[in-house]
């Protein structure tokens with residue numbers, strides 16, 4: 001459900017950004033809406049613009065063109081800063097501080113600070129509050145950063161690759177924590193990730209960036225319903241011409257294609273409903289081919 005009347009967690013209009021005045025566009029012509037209360041996966045190949053978009057939403061960068069709004073306000077305002085938490089990839093923490101010092105600092109910097117929540121997120125990972133941040137593993141630092149972000153009690157949580165350093169058990173725990181936050185407190189979450197299998201059960205929306213442009217901005221249910229995976233003899237391929245073929249691969253004379261049907265599928269195909277991971281992978285791979293062709 002999106003549209004002008006739906007309250008937006010994130011709303012971009014004709015958004016463009018370049019790091020240098022005459023440099024390449026890191027983001028271009030981006031327009032999309034993320035409704036409040038959703039968990040949105042931000043996906044794209046390396047360099048697609050995910051971190052740039054999250055930095056713009058977090059108010060760390062300003063658009064070169066167009067506009068981005070968070071919770072119906074500009075990201076670089078004091079109001080937005082108290083309501084939005086951004087976890088950047090570099091996880092900036094003071095290495096000499098203990099974990100307990102770090103959480104205390106979170107309390108001093110944030111008026112709505114919820115210490116029990118922050119401490120619980122750290123304790124669930126088994127990290128001692130007396131441990132020095134500089135001596136933590138990258139995954140443990142991620143957990144402390146997440147504790148800081150959640151302790152702030154944000155209405156919108158922006159997470160840049162929160163899962164990258166985490167082992168599979170912790171990834172599942174963190175995703176469960178995020179889902180509980182979204183369900184219990186209606187926190188809107190936008191998280192960039194390359195770990196597609198973890199998104200399947202968690203996210204209800206996807207924004208897919210390709211080379212700085214938005215290729216998909218859709219509910220995951222609509223994506224699943226709108227795609228079909230067909231397998232059959234390659235001679236049947238002409239019957240797919242009237243449909244949008246996102247990605248195709250062949251094995252001998254057998255063709256497998258991810259298709260967005262524009263009506264009933266003709267031909268003699270074995271048809272399956274693809275999972276979210278397969279759909280996203282198809283779109284990401286199709287980008288690789290068109291990039292190669294363009295080059």
Ligand SMILES: Nc1ncnc2c1ncn2[C@@H]1O[C@H](COP(=O)(O)OP(=O)(O)OP(=O)(O)O)[C@@H](O)[C@H]1O
Pocket residue numbers: 019020026044045046047048049050051052053
């Ligand atoms: N500080 C910077 N100065 C100049 N160009 C930059 C800077 N940071 C990113 N870029 C460029 O902007 C584009 C988008 O980068 P960005 O980091 O947003 O992509 P990403 O999708 O987050 O990538 P990844 O998946 O590798 O983290 C890339 O072409 C990148 O080279």
